Amino acid sequence: MDGQTSLSPAARAFGYAGLLPQLICLALILMGHEWRYSALAGGFAYAAAIFSFLGGVWWGQAVQSGKATAGAYGVAVVPSLLAVALFLPWTFGWDWPGPALLYLGALIMGSPLIDRALGFADRAFLRLRWHLSIGLGGLTIALGLLADRVV
Secondary structure, X not given: OXXXXXXXXXXXXHHHHOOHHHHHXXXXXHOOOOOHHHHHHHHHHHHHHHHHHHHHHXXXXXXXXXXXXXXXXXXXXXXHHHHHHHHHHHHXXXXXXXHHHHHHHHHHHHOHHHHHHHOOOOHHHHHHHHHHHHHHHHXXXXXXXXXXXXX
């Protein structure tokens, strides 16, 4: 594969479509919709699920490569643990969801650096990962910045 065409059009289309839930949450907040708090919670849940999913991708790539070290598997479980840790402030009634959304968005934006460090992904996948991670991370940060309007 040449790195330019190794991803199908469907993979790209569905990847970009994955930004729609966060866009909808952001729109609900900007419109002042009565579901704006639910939009914040849903935006957090969606971003946390995707971040956890990325760990699963890294795990799968490590298994598929046949040459992964224990460190690759350790890194692959970190996103799920961080997502749960970022949810804990809400369960304890602390300041949430603004700070959690900001951290989660930043972690998602930086996650392609892990893909690069692991070295299992081809160029086309990494390019798409950068686009989607900057998109989802940026939208999640935007939700975090707007959280004070809602809570």
